[in-house]
Amino acid sequence: MLSKRIIACLDVRDGQVVKGVNFEGLRAAGDPAELARRYNAEGIDELVILDITATLERRRALADTIGRVARELFIPLAVGGGIRTEADAAAAIEAGADKVSLNTAALADPALITTLASRYGSQAVVVAIDAKQAGDRFAVYARSGQTPADRDATGWAREAEDRGAGEILLTSIDRDGTKAGFDCALTAAVSSAVSIPVIASGGAGTLDHFVEVFTRGRADAALAASIFHYAETGVRALKQHLRERGIAVRL
Amino acid sequence: MIALIDYGAGNLTSVRKAFAAIGASVFVPASPADVEPAAGIVVPGVGHFAATRALVGEWVEAILARVGEGRPLLGICLGMQWLFEGSDEAPDCPGLGVLAGRCFRLGRQEGATPVKVPHVGWNAIEMRRESSMADGLRTGAQMYFTHSFAAPVTSDTVAVTEHGESFAAVVQHGQVAGVQFHPEKSGEAGLQILRNFVELAK
Numbered sequence: 001m002l003s004k005r006i007i008a009c010l011d012v013r014d015g016q017v018v019k020g021v022n023f024e025g026l027r028a029a030g031d032p033a034e035l036a037r038r039y040n041a042e043g044i045d046e047l048v049i050l051d052i053t054a055t056l057e058r059r060r061a062l063a064d065t066i067g068r069v070a071r072e073l074f075i076p077l078a079v080g081g082g083i084r085t086e087a088d089a090a091a092a093i094e095a096g097a098d099k100v101s102l103n104t105a106a107l108a109d110p111a112l113i114t115t116l117a118s119r120y121g122s123q124a125v126v127v128a129i130d131a132k133q134a135g136d137r138f139a140v141y142a143r144s145g146q147t148p149a150d151r152d153a154t155g156w157a158r159e160a161e162d163r164g165a166g167e168i169l170l171t172s173i174d175r176d177g178t179k180a181g182f183d184c185a186l187t188a189a190v191s192s193a194v195s196i197p198v199i200a201s202g203g204a205g206t207l208d209h210f211v212e213v214f215t216r217g218r219a220d221a222a223l224a225a226s227i228f229h230y231a232e233t234g235v236r237a238l239k240q241h242l243r244e245r246g247i248a249v250r251l
Numbered sequence: 252m253i254a255l256i257d258y259g260a261g262n263l264t265s266v267r268k269a270f271a272a273i274g275a276s277v278f279v280p281a282s283p284a285d286v287e288p289a290a291g292i293v294v295p296g297v298g299h300f301a302a303t304r305a306l307v308g309e310w311v312e313a314i315l316a317r318v319g320e321g322r323p324l325l326g327i328c329l330g331m332q333w334l335f336e337g338s339d340e341a342p343d344c345p346g347l348g349v350l351a352g353r354c355f356r357l358g359r360q361e362g363a364t365p366v367k368v369p370h371v372g373w374n375a376i377e378m379r380r381e382s383s384m385a386d387g388l389r390t391g392a393q394m395y396f397t398h399s400f401a402a403p404v405t406s407d408t409v410a411v412t413e414h415g416e417s418f419a420a421v422v423q424h425g426q427v428a429g430v431q432f433h434p435e436k437s438g439e440a441g442l443q444i445l446r447n448f449v450e451l452a453k
Binding site: 001002003004005028045070071072074075076093094095096120121122123124166167195196197220221242250 | 258261262264265268269272297298346366367368369370371372373375393395397407414435436437438439441442
């Protein structure tokens, strides 16, 4: 049976992981390759490097980070944050990324999804959707949740699939950073609307939040950042918890 | 030296890196004639079956000539499907035809359980028989898959995987082998498959 995937997100700026890293011995370093190695040893299924660097040297620094992480890691690696053009995507993939995640760029130019899917295959193209509840619908936002995109999350996910996206990375703006649980209503709505996998993101706080998003939320994968930075919520313990509740995982 | 065939279907970076990690040297032949010195041949690839059309002609001749001399051939993902006679994904496009059978779309066959297609993520293999390609692997080992079409279970099948229905995950017929998953993305178990192939090519 296909396992539910647990994905760790590394927020990287200028080659360093920036989000509350609290692994023993890593506090000062924040080295993405070191953290990736640790997650891999714990049994993480996939990694996402989210680049939040804003300098001119960005692309070179990012390529270096991807290269260092990918060199010794033989699990899927996705890169997102600031992939705006075909050249940005090509640089990330040539450096060793297996997938690129498009968000604002896909909203501004949906044809970019098709261009990249034709060049690298749909499996290499993830469309990231940031959505916020608006009445009984879910509104899509661009620019890190700053700008309304005037689109509905389920409709945009369907369009992204039609244009060649291989997966949807769905983040709830309402839940992100709250540790109040994933938005299961949002996730289930999008997951039911498409046949490509949906990765739920935003709100992970407890082990049971993952149980909920894999059952009620119909997620195919769940992504979290800060929850994994604390030793008490290790990847292995999380997977054990899921398995005990009848959810297929890779252990 | 292992020849990695680049026919424009996907990126070879991660396959190259995985071979480097197990200490094997690989090269990407620029033309079919350059395949000659290869101790083994790997056909990777992702995407549409029609992409394999680029191999028809001189590449097929060069690959079959080496296989005829007993040098091992490994197909990965789309590369494995190409070893068969053809695929419903591109009915007009012939496969290499060194393995019997035709590839089909997951979830469309009679008796298939409704599942999401493409099949993306980690799934277990179930061993059907022993083979040199599967040395050190066991039933329950998890591998990383990403595909919509799959190869049928035949007498060449070494291991199967279940996603709505059973399909061939590992195949071997003499020196010709294939894996539907991505060994370069399947952690330690995946690297073991590549080691087995390098061993076969010695």
